[in-house]
Amino acid sequence: RTLKIGLIPGDGIGKEVIPAGRRILEALPASLGLKFEFIDLKAGWETFEQTGNALPDETVSILKSECDGALFGAVSSPTKAVKGYSSPIVALRKKLDLYANVRPVKSVRGPGVKPIDMVIVRENTEDLYVKEEKTYDTPEGKVAEAIKRISQRASSRIATIAGEIALRRQKIREGGSPSIHKGPLVTVTHKSNVLSQTDGLFRSTAREALAAGRFTSVAVEEQIVDSMVYKLFRQPEAYDVIVAPNLYGDILSDGAAALVGSLGLVPSANVGEGFAIGEPCHGSAPDIQGQGIANPIATLRSAALMLEFLNEEEAAAKIYAAVDANLEEGKLLSPDLGGKAKTEEVVQDILRRL
Amino acid sequence: RTLKIGLIPGDGIGKEVIPAGRRILEALPASLGLKFEFIDLKAGWETFEQTGNALPDETVSILKSECDGALFGAVSSPTKAVKGYSSPIVALRKKLDLYANVRPVKSVRGPGVKPIDMVIVRENTEDLYVKEEKTYDTPEGKVAEAIKRISQRASSRIATIAGEIALRRQKIREGGSPSIHKGPLVTVTHKSNVLSQTDGLFRSTAREALAAGRFTSVAVEEQIVDSMVYKLFRQPEAYDVIVAPNLYGDILSDGAAALVGSLGLVPSANVGEGFAIGEPCHGSAPDIQGQGIANPIATLRSAALMLEFLNEEEAAAKIYAAVDANLEEGKLLSPDLGGKAKTEEVVQDILRRL
Ligand SMILES: CC(C)[C@H](C(=O)O)[C@@H](O)C(=O)O
Numbered sequence: 001r002t003l004k005i006g007l008i009p010g011d012g013i014g015k016e017v018i019p020a021g022r023r024i025l026e027a028l029p030a031s032l033g034l035k036f037e038f039i040d041l042k043a044g045w046e047t048f049e050q051t052g053n054a055l056p057d058e059t060v061s062i063l064k065s066e067c068d069g070a071l072f073g074a075v076s077s078p079t080k081a082v083k084g085y086s087s088p089i090v091a092l093r094k095k096l097d098l099y100a101n102v103r104p105v106k107s108v109r110g111p112g113v114k115p116i117d118m119v120i121v122r123e124n125t126e127d128l129y130v131k132e133e134k135t136y137d138t139p140e141g142k143v144a145e146a147i148k149r150i151s152q153r154a155s156s157r158i159a160t161i162a163g164e165i166a167l168r169r170q171k172i173r174e175g176g177s178p179s180i181h182k183g184p185l186v187t188v189t190h191k192s193n194v195l196s197q198t199d200g201l202f203r204s205t206a207r208e209a210l211a212a213g214r215f216t217s218v219a220v221e222e223q224i225v226d227s228m229v230y231k232l233f234r235q236p237e238a239y240d241v242i243v244a245p246n247l248y249g250d251i252l253s254d255g256a257a258a259l260v261g262s263l264g265l266v267p268s269a270n271v272g273e274g275f276a277i278g279e280p281c282h283g284s285a286p287d288i289q290g291q292g293i294a295n296p297i298a299t300l301r302s303a304a305l306m307l308e309f310l311n312e313e314e315a316a317a318k319i320y321a322a323v324d325a326n327l328e329e330g331k332l333l334s335p336d337l338g339g340k341a342k343t344e345e346v347v348q349d350i351l352r353r354l
Numbered sequence: 355r356t357l358k359i360g361l362i363p364g365d366g367i368g369k370e371v372i373p374a375g376r377r378i379l380e381a382l383p384a385s386l387g388l389k390f391e392f393i394d395l396k397a398g399w400e401t402f403e404q405t406g407n408a409l410p411d412e413t414v415s416i417l418k419s420e421c422d423g424a425l426f427g428a429v430s431s432p433t434k435a436v437k438g439y440s441s442p443i444v445a446l447r448k449k450l451d452l453y454a455n456v457r458p459v460k461s462v463r464g465p466g467v468k469p470i471d472m473v474i475v476r477e478n479t480e481d482l483y484v485k486e487e488k489t490y491d492t493p494e495g496k497v498a499e500a501i502k503r504i505s506q507r508a509s510s511r512i513a514t515i516a517g518e519i520a521l522r523r524q525k526i527r528e529g530g531s532p533s534i535h536k537g538p539l540v541t542v543t544h545k546s547n548v549l550s551q552t553d554g555l556f557r558s559t560a561r562e563a564l565a566a567g568r569f570t571s572v573a574v575e576e577q578i579v580d581s582m583v584y585k586l587f588r589q590p591e592a593y594d595v596i597v598a599p600n601l602y603g604d605i606l607s608d609g610a611a612a613l614v615g616s617l618g619l620v621p622s623a624n625v626g627e628g629f630a631i632g633e634p635c636h637g638s639a640p641d642i643q644g645q646g647i648a649n650p651i652a653t654l655r656s657a658a659l660m661l662e663f664l665n666e667e668e669a670a671a672k673i674y675a676a677v678d679a680n681l682e683e684g685k686l687l688s689p690d691l692g693g694k695a696k697t698e699e700v701v702q703d704i705l706r707r708l
């Protein structure tokens with residue numbers, strides 16, 4: 001099978017880590033019978049500066065018509081609102097209907113390390129990210145409003161994929177993979193004590209979707225978002241799959257990343273029907289750009305996660321194992337993890353273990 | 355001076371901790387020249403069940419016309435949306451125009467403890483808490499929308515009080531109180547990379563307010579909310595005063611509470627012009643209600659915080675010191691802190707130290 005993969009490095013360290021993602025895919029053992037073709041695509045702040053469009057139509061149309069998946073690096077945001085500019089990754093998620101943003105957060109086994117093994121499943125197309133805003137003047141000054149939109153349709157499908165991910169994780173556990181979880185659990189996060197209609201709809205729809213017959217083995221519980229953040233830090237080991245509307249998912253996944261030591265470790269996949277874009281959770285990191293010290297692991301894991309959602313689980317497992325081996329040995333770590341290794345050294349160490 | 359204080363225990367452990375708040379106020383040394391009168395007031399889920407109104411008009415009017423301040427316990431939320439019910443504390447904040455929710459989070463000095471000493475200043479009257487929601491049907495199912503409203507007026511005054519709190523903290527430090535901070539710092543939190551108008555307005559207004567002459571000594575920086583949560587956990591010692599719109603402030607303060615070990619330690623004050631309501635950050639905790647083991651410290655500190663905003667800083671300092679002494683000794687701690695002491699034992703230990 002040949003997979004066509006779009007490569008969208010974007011800005012900043014995106015340009016340093018996306019090539020690593022390409023290399024690990026190319027280095028997968030031939031025995032897997034997987035081939036890759038790569039297409040370089042543009043998006044981001046630099047693209048905006050050059051072309052006036054942060055997400056060229058060509059990028060979207062090639063992804064749609066030619067690609068099976070993609071890797072997206074990171075984009076820099078302008079420090080002030082700039083007319084005509086808006087975040088290309090947010091637009092891409094909507095244009096390709098990549099309705100689920102899946103963010104696994106896992107700690108490395110080791111003495112004294114709290115075991116954490118959770119996936120945050122973030123709705124990816126609506127909520128405040130519809131970006132419908134307006135501003136008006138009043139006698140007391142300006143007032144701005146934004147719409148938070150929650151639909152039954154999007155809530156139902158995000159809860160369903162969360163349930164499926166919980167079942168899949170359980171299957172892997174039953175296959176003998178060591179785990180801290182006894183059974184599949186989905187935690188539905190919302191703020192329906194304040195937002196009874198919007199978050200109330202998310203909550204009741206998620207509950208309903210997860211009550212479907214095929215999820216009988218999945219335990220379902222709820223957490224109000226503020227208390228979820230609290231619990232995340234007090235007892236992270238208790239969580240398996242957390243499902244949340246877009247903005248809470250955004251916040252929770254950065255919080256969970258902090259628990260495992262660095263955003264540089266945390267991958268994500270933007271998942272739609274038969275299409276997935278791997279995307280490291282970190283940003284463009286202008287402070288370290290150009291130094292060759294960015295942690296490539298979030299991108300390598302994102303490449304694996306993309307493969308999982310393209311049904312190439314065996315290939316994905318190989319990448320995860322190589323990354324875990326690097327981290328468990330702990331000798332070649334990038335500076336965000338307290339090490340001194342350059343991006344290139346980390347990549348080589350992981351490729352060697354593949 | 356005699357202060358009239360409304361007591362609103364609410365539900366669950368609210369009833370167990372608010373009496374402790376009353377007792378510490380009564381136990382303040384006579385030398386301070388402070389007297390208190392207390393008025394018992396109703397609000398909460400039980401009140402709703404009894405009267406059909408979670409926040410009786412009488413409670414609001416007595417607070418407005420007779421009280422200098424109040425202590426609010428906690429309220430239970432119904433597990434499903436109930437017609438006519440809505441959170442009384444959210445309503446109270448709006449009805450009394452208590453525009454700032456101030457939440458100091460401080461770790462206890464001790465070996466191996468990360469020093470944390472920050473205040474989260476949360477806007478308290480708008481954002482998604484305006485609770486303007488609607489639901490409609492579409493061919494693809496229900497859709498619900500909520501308004502997030504951000505005004506220049508509210509953003510300006512919350513940033514201003516944040517700046518003032520930063521200056522006040524600096525003054526206390528210069529008075530010789532040991533501190534981990536070198537100078538006053540306000541961190542403005544928002545998500546203007548997605549919400550350019552609403553959060554963009556919050557950001558630019560806060561920046562402008564903090565550029566005022568009297569804040570020249572205050573350093574100002576910004577954090578996007580997801581990255582703020584990340585940083586909160588990676589380097590909490592770096593933050594002094596964090597100012598945020600309502601919902602982010604809600605989430606950040608629970609997150610910060612997790613850092614110091616328990617929500618049972620974290621106080622808050624809902625502050626308006628010349629009026630303040632102290633409120634522990636924890637909820638009604640139905641799981642431990644009636645057992646007499648709730649941690650009273652959040653309420654005792656909330657009483658102190660209320661006094662601070664009623665310009666009784668000396669009295670407040672006495673309460674803080676008594677609580678700190680109890681925690682530093684660490685012998686009589688409630689179960690949330692790993693101890694075995696009952697609420698009553700903790701209260702007595704702290705009163706003894708006053
Ligand atoms: C860059 C930003 C628009 C984006 C988001 O909020 O979704 C980022 O924080 C992420 O989590 O992918």
Ligand SMILES: CC(C)[C@H](C(=O)O)[C@@H](O)C(=O)O
Nearest residue numbers: 193194226441443444604635
């Ligand atoms: C109970 C709830 C409505 C409230 C809020 O969200 O403000 C609580 O979480 C708080 O922080 O005081």
